[in-house]
Amino acid sequence: MSFKVENLFSVKDKVVVITGGGSGLGKAIAEGFAANGARIYIVGRRENLLERAAQEVGGDIRTIPGDVSTKEGCVKIAEAVKAQETHVDTLVNCAGISKFWRTYAKDPNDADQVENMLIHGVEEEDFVNTNKINVNGIYFMTTNFIPLLRKAQDPNVCVISSVSSLAHQRTMSPLTYAISKAAINHLAKLLAGRLHPMKIRVNTVCPGIFPSEMTGAATGKHQYAVGLPAEKAAMRTTAGRPGRPEEIAGPVISLSSPAGAYINNAFLTVDGGRVMSMSINDDIRMPEKTFTF
16 A cells, blocks of 8 residues: 555545535535545435536536435435446435424523423424434435445445534534434444444544535535524634535545545544534523633
């Protein structure tokens, strides 16, 4: 093995499938792979968004409209890739949704408002719909791609989770979203164990604040007008800003490359130091008497 960067981190000619590849983190990851010579399949429910992303990203990139929220949908996606490929090197499970509170507590320290939010802010369907994509989708995508992954030289799966799975964010993460992300952290660990006989690696990346459809509105290829809560949260990181597209693409590419071939069942935070500042009081203006300095 050469220690030259172009060999150590090479993903040239790899076949990569990315769910949620039409926007946000998935789109950035797709461009990272495409710019370095991989063949990419981006998957999503909105065909027009996928086609626009493919045009903007360029390279050897193909689109597969599909729905990861059902087992049947995942089977169809795997069959569509199988019709064109003999193997898949990397599966990136990036598709995800976030259901905001239906009733929100404007003052997170007002007991009555918080009680009302907890009782009336979430319905059963919010859990069901979130988990169908964020949790079930990862399981059924991964398991249905096992036959194609097993034919690769170094097959690997990357699960895109969130720092909301690791710590409490009052204003940034709806409860249903955070729970689903905590669930997939453990799901990734279980999959890594179950896929051990097949030599398929499974790793998890937990992004912090990145410009995306979840944190703002799209204004360009990788540009988003980040909302105020996300903007303020990003300011409390060591980096003092939101992440950049290449900063999420880089770690995922590394895990897929020869440099990451010995990494399995790992959890990587890519958050600029966000987790260090997260707690029950994060985002909250606390009484003056509680401060030491």
